[in-house]
Every structure is written in C-alpha cells, then in structure tokens.
Amino acid sequence: MSSSTELTEKKVFLLKSLDGVIFEVEESVAVQLEVIRELIEGDCARPFISLYNVTSEILALVIEYCKHHAETCSGGTSATIADEDLKTFDNEFMNVDENILLELCSAADYLDIKSLFELTCRTLASLIKDRTIIEVRKMFNVENDFSVVEEKAVRKEFAWAFK
C-alpha cells in the first residue's frame, strides 16, 4: 500500500516567466513561493501559472534558491548542519551584482518568499552601509536631481549625520 503512494508521481507545476520561458518545478519547491502556496491551498492552482513580473533570468535564480532550501530542509540532516549549509549557500547565492540583487529583491517581494526577501534586503543594506553618498549614487546609478543649493539645504537639516 505504502509503495503505491510512493510511486504516485510528484505533482509538478509549470511556471511561465515574463519573457515566455517555462520552468517545471515540483510542488515542494513551488510552495516556497507564498503566492503559489496560497493558490494551492485555495484549490485554485492550475498546473500552468504565469508570472508576469519576473524575467526568466531571475526566475531561474529564484527556483534554484527555493530548490536548495526545500531539499536541505526535507533532507535527513540535523538542524544545525542544515543551517550551516543554508548559510554558506545563501552567502554564495548573494554573490551577484547589484542589479541582479535588486531584481531578486523585487521578485522575492512579488512572489512572496520571505526568507529570500529578507536575505536580499540585508545584502543590499550591507552594500549601502559604510559608503559615502557619492559612492552609493554611483553604485546604483542614482541620479542626483538636487541643485547644489538644495543639496546643501538638505545636508544642513541633518548636519550631524554628515560629520
């Protein structure tokens, strides 16, 4: 009896990215995306789900992340080893350029993956931390639309923070 349940095929979902690429993911991975978990729980999940806000490049990364997390958590390893493993994975996973990071961040928000959102926010904050305003502007291509006078006024408002 038990063997027959094991033999039943794992449920698969097809996720379609913004640029039309289709990814096949198992249910254990798909449920990590809170949006999809809600669909499944509400019984409205169709096997084919279009994700309009995520490009294939980013979706591939997101799936890689979810797969790794799903596998590590379900594997028989003890909690501490799994934790360590996830930490090293997360660190390596965050080793991408700022633009990818930002896209991952908004994708994690859109797909509602809390741990990934938290991770990208933390990484982005660490990029901003201990850098001067000019360096941050350059890193993220933020255009300074203040006039010299205006900027001076803003700086003056919180002068202590710029010392």
Place this chain on the structure above:
Amino acid sequence: MNSSTRDVEQELDRISNLPEPIRCLIISRLPIEELVRTSVLSKSWHDTWKNVPHLYFDLTRMTKACREPFYQVKRNRRSHCARNFLPCSEQHINQLHDAARLVNTILNAHSASVTSCRINQFPIGFQEPVESVEYLTRIKGVQELYLTGRPLIRFGPQKLKPLPFPSWGKTLQVLELSKYTIKDASIFKGCDNLHTLRLKIVKLGKESMGEILTYCKALKEISLLNCTGIENLTISNKNLKILELHNISFSLINICAENLAVLVLGNIQCPASCLVIKAPAVVKLDAFHLNRKDCFEMEELLSRCCGILGSCNDAGRPISNRTFYISPFKKLQMLSLNLDLNNIGEAIILSYFFRECFGLKTLKICLPVSTPLSEVV
C-alpha cells in the same frame, strides 16, 4: 542583446524605481546616521527614511562626543579598574544631552509609525531619553523595543540619579533591556500585550520580578541573563512557552507552566530543595554549568528536576520507591546537558532521562570544562 541596450540597462536607476515600502525595508537595516544620510541621494529619496518602520540608534555612533567616553570605559575595563560609573566632565554631559536630544528630533521628523526600535548606549539619567521612550510608546505605537544602557555617569562627586522609565504602554509586544536598574516595577502596568521580555545585566529590586510577572500576564517568552537582585523566582503562567535563565543565583525557583516548551537553565545556582518545576510539556531542555564545581550542584538540580532527589541516598542511587514519582519531562524531545559520564552519579541522571523520556530525539552531552583536580576535591 546588443551592447547599446545593455548600456541603457546598466544606467537604469533600479533602486529608486523599487516601490517605496521595499526601499524602506532595505534601508531600515542601516544605523540612524546612515539612514538619515539617504535623504540626499536624490529627490525621490528625500523623505523615504521618514517612513521606515524599524529604527536603530547607537549614541556612540551618532556623535563624536559620545564615542569618547565610551572608549574610555573600555580602556578602563582592560586595565581591571572597571567601575559602574565613570567620571565625566561637564562638557561631556552636555554632549550626551545633545545626542539624547537628537534622538527626539529624529523621532519627531520621522513620520510613519515605528514597529521596532533599538537604541544602544541610551542613558536614562536625563530627561530626553524618558521623553523618547514616551514618544515611541504613546505616539509611534512601537511594538518591539530594545534598549541598552550605558555606564552610569559620575559628575563631580555625585552620581547622576537615573530617572525612572515612563510606563511602557499597550502596544508593546517585545521588550529587551540591557544594563539598567529597575527598582520600580509599576512601569510595567498596562503591558497587556507584552509577550516577550528579555532582561540582560539588569539590576532588579527584591520584589520587582514578581511584580513584573503579575503585570505582564500575556508573556510567552521570558529570558533573564546575568540579572541581579532576583532572589525568588515564582512563575505561574499558562501562556509561557519559552523560559531561559542564565548566570543567575536564586534562593528559590518555583515554576508552574503547563505549556512551557523550551527550558534553558544555564549556569543557574539554586538550592536543590528550593527548586520546583512543573512543566509537563517541555520539549527542549538545556541545562549546563560552566565550571566543574557548580556541576555537582547542577547534578542535584537535575535529579530534582527528574523528581528523584527525595528518594536518593548519598551515593546518588535511588531507592526504588518509584510509585510516587511523576516525570515532569514526558514530552522531551531535545536534551542538552553537560555531564561527566565517567562519574556514576552523573551517568545515572542520564539513565533517568532515558527511562522517562520516550520521545527523545536529539541528545547533546558536553563534558564540563575541567578544573584542576585539587579544586574539585
């Protein structure tokens, strides 16, 4: 993709195009001075920081003036003349006032409500911090508050007498206090929603802890670390899920918590006969001692926890009168202890856990840090 579109993409200002709530969450991880600095990035960033839900102040980072006395204390510690207070010039006092006032200015400029706020090196000797706390709890609706004190300041021959905190209010759910003195527990009146309380290096009045527990009925998690002044700890709370006690000596512990799931007794001193734990739902138990000498006491504590002490003879061997004995740890799944298994008395403790805890899944045993034999004898 040809090179020109790639270039255009490279120049996109993606971070400013993120929705503001996301930008807020990203920069909410910055310390306050860096957070405020983001206001000059560009016009669209000017007010972003004012909507950040988490604020993190560190007075030692905020002004140079605050940094200096802090390091002075650190140096003093190293040369083994650490004190609870440090002599301070009038100028320093004024600068500290300024920094504390800055916290208020920032809180006033900030426009959204604050979910969590952490303030490090926050003196309570002045009026300004009291105002900040009041503002946070009454107007900002803060839910999580983490405050760390700083060494008391001695001004001339007189020590500054710390002002009491204002009461915490109804919105507060998580409160962590480090390095403060709490003599008057009435500040906890009305903390109906507080579910997590952590006190680290806090000096309490004799009755304070008991009073705090009667005011905060909704507590689910209590953690006391290196606190002094608590002699009797009596907890009777059905909601309590997690209890952590570290480096404290008690003269009495009486815990009655039906739903307690996690119990940590780290380096606790308490006469074994004055320890009563009624916590049948504990899933995880951590009990350890740092030095070998206390370990004997720990052994007694553990035996007591297992409900076997009354029926033990001198050698730690139980007299088999087990009909009256009910194990408080029937549901235990994770156990971590430091035991010397070469010592039969300690090994027996483990055998009790094995006999009583059928659901045990994880077991961690560390050998206590050994001290020279002479000390043990």
